[in-house]
Amino acid sequence: xxxxxxxxxxxxxxxxxxxxxxxxxxxxxxxxxxxxxxxxxxxxxxxxxxxxxxxxxxxxxxxxxxxxxxxxxxxxxxxxxxxxxxxxxxxxxxxxxxxxxxxxxxxxxxxxxxxxxxxxxxxxxxxxxxxxxxxxxxxxxxxxxxxxxxxxxxxxxxxxxxxxxxxxxxxxxxxxxxxxxxxxxxxxxxxxxxxxxxxxxxxxxxxxxxxxxxxxxxxxxxxxxxxxxxxxxxxxxxxxxxxxxxxxxxxxxxxxxxxxxxxxxxxxxxxxxxxxxxxxxxxxxxxxx
Amino acid sequence: xxxxxxxxxxxxxxxxxxxxxxxxxxxxxxxxxxxxxxxxxxxxxxxxxxxxxxxxxxxxxxxxxxxxxxxxxxxxxxxxxxxxxxxxxxxxxxxxxxxxxxxxxxxxxxxxxxxxxxxxxxxxxxxxxxxxxxxxxxxxxxxxxxxxxxxxxxxxxxxxxxxxxxxxxxxxxxxxxxxxxxxxxxxxxxxxxxxxxxxxxxxxxxxxxxxxxxxxxxxxxxxxxxxxxxxxxxxxxxxxxxxxxxxxxxxxxxxxxxxxxxxxxxxxxxxxxxxxxxxxxxxxxxxxxxxxxxxxxxxxxxxxxxxxxxxxxxxxxxxxxxxxxxxxxxxxxxxxxxxxxxxxxxxxxxxxxxxxxxxxxxxxxxxxxxxxxxxxxxxxxxxxxxxxxxxxxxxxxxxxxxxxxxxxxxxxxxxxxxxxxxxxxxxxxxxxxxxxxxxxxxxxxxxxxxxxxxxxxxxxxxxxxx
Numbered sequence: 001x002x003x004x005x006x007x008x009x010x011x012x013x014x015x016x017x018x019x020x021x022x023x024x025x026x027x028x029x030x031x032x033x034x035x036x037x038x039x040x041x042x043x044x045x046x047x048x049x050x051x052x053x054x055x056x057x058x059x060x061x062x063x064x065x066x067x068x069x070x071x072x073x074x075x076x077x078x079x080x081x082x083x084x085x086x087x088x089x090x091x092x093x094x095x096x097x098x099x100x101x102x103x104x105x106x107x108x109x110x111x112x113x114x115x116x117x118x119x120x121x122x123x124x125x126x127x128x129x130x131x132x133x134x135x136x137x138x139x140x141x142x143x144x145x146x147x148x149x150x151x152x153x154x155x156x157x158x159x160x161x162x163x164x165x166x167x168x169x170x171x172x173x174x175x176x177x178x179x180x181x182x183x184x185x186x187x188x189x190x191x192x193x194x195x196x197x198x199x200x201x202x203x204x205x206x207x208x209x210x211x212x213x214x215x216x217x218x219x220x221x222x223x224x225x226x227x228x229x230x231x232x233x234x235x236x237x238x239x240x241x242x243x244x245x246x247x248x249x250x251x252x253x254x255x256x257x258x259x260x261x262x263x264x265x266x267x268x269x270x271x272x273x274x275x276x277x278x279x280x281x282x283x284x285x286x287x288x289x
Numbered sequence: 290x291x292x293x294x295x296x297x298x299x300x301x302x303x304x305x306x307x308x309x310x311x312x313x314x315x316x317x318x319x320x321x322x323x324x325x326x327x328x329x330x331x332x333x334x335x336x337x338x339x340x341x342x343x344x345x346x347x348x349x350x351x352x353x354x355x356x357x358x359x360x361x362x363x364x365x366x367x368x369x370x371x372x373x374x375x376x377x378x379x380x381x382x383x384x385x386x387x388x389x390x391x392x393x394x395x396x397x398x399x400x401x402x403x404x405x406x407x408x409x410x411x412x413x414x415x416x417x418x419x420x421x422x423x424x425x426x427x428x429x430x431x432x433x434x435x436x437x438x439x440x441x442x443x444x445x446x447x448x449x450x451x452x453x454x455x456x457x458x459x460x461x462x463x464x465x466x467x468x469x470x471x472x473x474x475x476x477x478x479x480x481x482x483x484x485x486x487x488x489x490x491x492x493x494x495x496x497x498x499x500x501x502x503x504x505x506x507x508x509x510x511x512x513x514x515x516x517x518x519x520x521x522x523x524x525x526x527x528x529x530x531x532x533x534x535x536x537x538x539x540x541x542x543x544x545x546x547x548x549x550x551x552x553x554x555x556x557x558x559x560x561x562x563x564x565x566x567x568x569x570x571x572x573x574x575x576x577x578x579x580x581x582x583x584x585x586x587x588x589x590x591x592x593x594x595x596x597x598x599x600x601x602x603x604x605x606x607x608x609x610x611x612x613x614x615x616x617x618x619x620x621x622x623x624x625x626x627x628x629x630x631x632x633x634x635x636x637x638x639x640x641x642x643x644x645x646x647x648x649x650x651x652x653x654x655x656x657x658x659x660x661x662x663x664x665x666x667x668x669x670x671x672x673x674x675x676x677x678x679x680x681x682x683x684x685x686x687x688x689x690x691x692x693x694x695x696x697x698x699x700x701x702x703x704x705x706x707x708x709x710x711x712x713x714x715x716x717x718x719x720x721x722x723x724x725x726x727x728x729x730x731x732x733x734x735x736x737x738x739x740x741x742x743x744x745x746x747x748x749x750x751x752x753x754x755x
Contacts, residue, residue, distance in 0.1 A: 035473070038698065047700070053692050054453065070354025072691070091693030118480055119495075 032107030035085025037199035071096025086112035183212035304358030326491035336362025340500030341677035348452035382669035399444035407431035523571035653697030672702035
């Protein structure tokens with residue numbers, strides 16, 4: 001679910017090019033033990049499973065020919081980036097997939113490992129690793145059928161690098177699922193002011209509006225990095241009922257499904273103008289919505 | 290009784306995810322992987338009609354194809370290839386909805402091949418007046434089926450065998466203790482429910498379904514409050530032989546001041562008796578010789594001793610008023626068959642009571658059937674409510690399994706509870722009210738129910754809802 005950031009303590013990497021943000025780390029460390037309280041701080045994420053799991057499941061089922069009774073995702077290798085405490089990894093594992101969950105916060109991984117350990121079926125199907133996405137690229141080239149990055153990209157420092165890494169670890173024609181928050185006036189008012197400060201649906205300080213990603217921007221980045229965007233759908237959380245639903249508008253939350261092209265992805269030199277990207281982002285900041 | 294009604298509604302009045310008391314004073318197990326008891330996805334405690342049907346329905350669900358289910362039954366395995374000649378004295382009135390549920394797990398075919406009696410019509414009338422109500426479906430479909438409980442059990446046993454790779458049935462296994470998990474966040478102890486059997490074996494489960502009857506141990510151990518009321522009545526059951534063979538496709542029920550007496554068809558020559566009456570009268574009925582017993586039954590159905598001229602006149606007036614407005618609104622009263630004999634050894638009695646659990650669910654626990662609600666047999670609803678619980682719970686569990694959810698999660702369990710409480714509470718309350726209303730000979734109340742019954746009989750929309 002959550003962020004990617006550095007281990008400045010453990011790994012002697014240089015800090016310049018990374019999709020990870022060190023400030024994000026602290027926020028989630030404090031809440032590492034709260035993941036599995038369905039009615040606690042992460043209640044909205046728990047109930048998000050009710051729409052994001054069917055979305056992933058049905059999309060994959062419609063793309064594949066086989067159906068294994070009782071295990072619809074059997075045989076599929078999934079990477080859950082920013083898996084947090086494993087809230088999304090576990091349902092995917094229960095549906096038969098082999099899941100690798102990665103998250104830079106060690107405490108999250110520890111919580112996730114402990115939680116899955118009591119269920120022998122899940123313990124076998126899910127592997128957790130304390131790591132950022134870049135750190136696993138080398139050993140996982142074209143390994144996964146599916147990548148799931150749910151509630152992650154709004155915490156990421158370098159979105160384009162993140163997308164490139166996704167492309168590298170995905171098999172050709174593999175699927176990428178993203179859920180995130182749009183950058184609009186509405187998302188500021190509802191997503192930050194109301195959700196964090198007033199109603200406490202999301203722990204305060206979780207999100208920074210500046211880092212929200214408009215779907216047009218995300219689509220552009222994906223298309224220019226070898227992905228074909230198949231669908232974008234708006235999501236809405238009802239705090240009274242505590243449940244999510246699909247809506248027409250993408251002004252708040254949205255989900256996206258993209259497929260990596262079959263042909264080898266076009267290579268972009270890594271120093272192709274990150275400044276340009278920054279300029280473009282700030283240019284669209286006021287107008288997205 | 291409005292306080293009782295409010296209490297019956299229980300959980301529905303409170304916020305859905307409000308604080309649920311975590312029960313269980315026992316210390317939960319540590320996660321010692323080497324000596325862990327076997328882990329099941331679902332354990333159903335209680336192998337009666339409702340518990341067995343629950344296990345069979347889940348076992349036949351496609352989303353449970355790779356899941357592990359256990360059914361715990363204290364008694365021995367019950368299966369018949371053919372039924373004994375005599376009828377069992379414990380029968381149930383099965384609604385078409387329940388028949389559909391049993392069909393969905395393949396059990397209904399077995400029931401039909403063993404034996405059952407469809408009925409087309411139900412006549413209910415008052416001993417204190419001429420008022421009656423007749424239930425009949427417009428199309429010539431069956432209204433319901435009278436089936437011996439043993440037949441249902443045998444059919445379910447066969448269907449459990451058919452999914453033995455998914456459902457493990459533990460016969461002669463009584464649960465003696467349950468241990469509940471601590472709140473889920475941040476603990477090193479097992480998140481599962483621990484079940485201890487009488488022989489010392491232990492099981493773990495992600496979801497425990499309590500189908501262990503009105504004295505449910507699951508409910509008691511979960512410390513779920515139960516609204517209980519013992520009626521001053523017992524039901525006398527027996528298998529009766531009719532004086533002459535007849536089509537016998539009508540279910541009869543007459544409300545006597547002492548309680549309702551019902552005659553449920555078993556075959557062209559036999560019917561099942563369910564007579565709810567005072568404890569003393571019930572004991573007398575059991576003790577008396579066969580001839581007196583048969584006379585009592587015939588008299589209960591045929592005698593007009595409780596009529597009073599006043600009521601008869603008032604009732605007749607009302608009836609003519611109705612026939613002005615709705616000429617076909619009063620049906621002709623048929624006469625029930627007369628009884629000639631009773632099967633020796635078939636007379637038995639059991640006490641009656643009302644019960645309703647204030648909560649049907651807890652984290653990792655759900656109650657179904659009599660464990661959740663106990664009703665008076667006058668409405669013939671008892672086991673149908675349980676089958677309705679199963680249909681609802683299985684629907685939610687199936688969806689949860691297809692979503693990869695944790696089966697014991699309160700989220701979908703609460704949906705089951707809300708749906709069923711909404712349905713059950715009004716029916717249980719209505720049954721209770723009917724029972725009390727019909728327990729009197731006081732003229733005003735008799736008039737009220739007389740007119741009410743006549744009016745209901747004349748009004749198709751109300752009748753259809755019932």
